[in-house]
Amino acid sequence: MIWILLKQTLRGIFRDKFHSFINVFGLGLGIACCIIGLLFIQDEWSADRRHANAGRIYRYGVQMTIGGVTGVQTTCNAAAGPLLKEFIPGIESYIRIGSAGEILVKHKADAFQEENFLWADPGLLTAFSHSFVHGNPADGLNRNNTMVLTRSLARKIFGERNPVGQMLEIENHGPFEITGVIADPPLSDHLQFTALLSFSTLFKGLDQAELFQPSNLSGDMGYGLYFLFAPGFTAEEFAAQERRFYGKYQAAVDGIQYLGLVEPLTDIRLRSSLDSGQAAVNARFLFWFGGIVLFILFLACVNYVNLTTARASKRAKEIGIKKVVGSSHGALVAHLLTESLVFVLVALAAGIILAQIILALTPLNEVIGKNLQVNPLSNPILLPALAAIWVVVGVLAGLYPAFYLARLSPVRTLKGKAGSPAAGRFIRQALLVAQFVITIAAVALTLLMVRQLDYVHGKDLGFRKDHVVVIKVTEAGLLNRVDAFKDEVRRCPGVRAAACSNAVPGLGYTGFAFNWETSSGEMKLHAFPSLQADSDYFRTMDIQLIQGRNFSRPASRADFRNKSLEVVVNERLVRLMGWQEPIGKRFQYGTVVGVVRDFHFDPLHYDIRPVFITAPMDPAPYVSASIRGDRIRETLQQLRARWQAFAPGYPFAYTFLDQRIARIYTEDEKQQKLATLFAGVCLLISCLGLFALASFTIGQRTKEIGIRRALGASLASVVVLLGRRFVLWVLLANALAWPLTYLAMRQWLESFVFRTPIGIGVFLLAGVSVLLVAMLTVSVQSIRAARANPVDSLRYE
């Protein structure tokens, strides 16, 4: 029985190649999207779970309450690890990490600028599971000046040779011996790096007992900390004991309230409590991605249902005969469902191939920052998932057509009366409208994303971002002479102004908790972000000084001791402190001398924060040069020459500030690209469905068209007649889509503090463009039908 059904279904598919192709391709595309979505979700979900000890690894964070304001950070002092392990026996080992930042690596004559090096304790190789290409976990980072490379970096520097035992020269830290090579951490891993440097090197030659004291816990909180808990030890037990830890050491620290927190490694990606902002972004993206993928699958199923029921009249005769020769209603439903399952199986195969093609040939993987692959054999969830998709889609898409067709009366079908396209038309139309609601919403949302990103790019940030070149000086010897280099830069003819600072927009600030004079005159502890920049900075960046004056002199350590630092604050800080007259207000180490207009140092996802600016006490590594827009190339050459004279042998690495800022929004751009892609797929699938349905209904009306033409109807009037109904449906879809889309837009924009207004424009543009595409789809066939010779269509009657 099953073989006959199979044979019959396949023959049916080949008989009507046009509709079958649309059906298989449309459904296949939907399934391909579903597979990709599934892989994506699997990848996100399994983030960090690949580590054998994943269940026992926890990330540490510190909650600090300063002046009534509570904040959580995931970095702490390097002493926290050893001290906590000593205090809490349930901690098996600790793993500290530190970012090495932008760093220069030299191998013989070659120099490489690297960004993703981590300082790490040996536990990173033993507690976490990294697979070794060369060397072994046990002696990875145990000694000072040892390092482990990832395979890609090893290949970049050494080619295919085994580099274990070789030496690399690391800027400011001397020669490092390579002790191992590991596979690159998968992109879903929370810790990303290209090489690991032994953590102990950071403190070599220093007295560890002196260094790792409770009194140091509140200083230099720049290191990440992970624990491997002993089996059975829980986060709750940790919390209880850790409270005693700070109870004991509270006296040793300042007036800040500390609370140590841990969260499972596996929660970091989607459910982090310590860094909830990023996790929320990840989770929301996952939700959004999963949702849209389901929508696409739904669209594809709708096409299947619509085409199958629309073709009912072609099938009706067969159904009637089967009833006459003895088939029961149940057997027919079973038969039609089987047919649907067979069909979906074909579409599934097409979907797998399409998914492969999409992942291999389109930049999708790059856009979503993943390396997804369709490997049904090696991926344990893929086969069951494919089977589930098969059954769910097969049954869901097949159910309505099956019952619809099996219900037809044999007497009427054999007379050719039942199964006319009028039957089930309401459901078909409703489904079609639903398709277009989704499509219009997808297009409108995409347009809004584009508009928001344009808005972000075009927004006045309160400082100059065009034609600003940023050069970072990292090597300690060079850094001491950075002011001299800045002066050299300033003397280039194409340079308007140049300044040094310890941060640039997008890097974020360092925060400090100091006592500030309140409007009532007392001193109170406040934690504010700070920026160190010299007196040229405001001019270089076009940041407007609105009150008081600029720094009168460079700052020094002595100013700190003598409490004679000059500080410039932004408007937001003035407002927060409630100062009427900001100039002359005191803070712990000096006096406010000026106020600048607010500027957006943080991404536009965040509001402007109160910031204070001091002149650098230590050499500031970022040299920003504002250059003239008309001679960029020459100016860059001049800068290069200056750099080579200043730092012979070091590569001249520079970035443009606007590009740096654009990079902050890569995540948003990624979402926008994906949205564009999905909106395109939605439109494609919906139009495929519309195309097939239109060809079908128009085919049904061939006789009517023939009669009208024979009676003298013009071509245009027939095209209008045929297209009118489809246009009405799309208009109805617009009416339904707009309010829904508006809500979705508001939701999306909420992640930005600074938003473009939602105008009627995006709706009109989306509605009209979808309508035009739909009209084009339908009119191709209407015109063909209307132009056919009426004699041909009437002859058969």
Added chain:
Amino acid sequence: MIRLRDITRYYTNGFVKTFVLRGVRLDVAEGEFLTIMGPSGAGKSTLLHILGMLDATSEGEYYFHDIPVHELTERRRTELHQQNIGFVFQSYHLIDDLTVYENLETPLLYKKVKAAERKSLVADMLDRFGIVAKKDLFPAQLSGGQQQLVAVARAMIIHPRLILADEPTGNLNSKQGEEIMALFRELNRAGTTIIQVTHSEKNAAYSHRIIHLCDGWVTGHQLAASG
């Protein structure tokens, strides 16, 4: 074999009842060859469909071998129909996507006949109707007469006690028509009860008895020439 008592069939369209059959009373004995004649719209096909259990009666009683068909559930009716009745239509109604062989096999599949037995039954039929050479062809590759032959073979394959034929020669030329009618006579002589609907006096002559329908009423009984 068949007992119809006061069979009435109407369709309700809004408030208007359209009568197709009115108080039809008919007895058919086992082994009979009966012809139903009448003008277009007289209700011939509807009567045939009711006899074939494809359509329900609005009023009246239908006994098939003393089983009250009008009281049966859909499932029992399908079963009864599956075991006992074969249909032949004017336009053959073969399944286009299936070969001759598969078309013959279909009723057996619904009767859940085992594969080996199916094979021998289909082979028997192909042989008996002389269409072995055509078994792998699709209906569209056959002439009308050949298609009707396959349709009759398909009706016969379940060894029905009753064959219902709705204008079986209507789409055939006269030679093909005669062949099909001869085949019916042969089947009837072998014991199968046959009820046919036809306009053709010539075809009616093959049967034992003729009833005339007009506007849903039975207007006459007549013994046919061969009877």
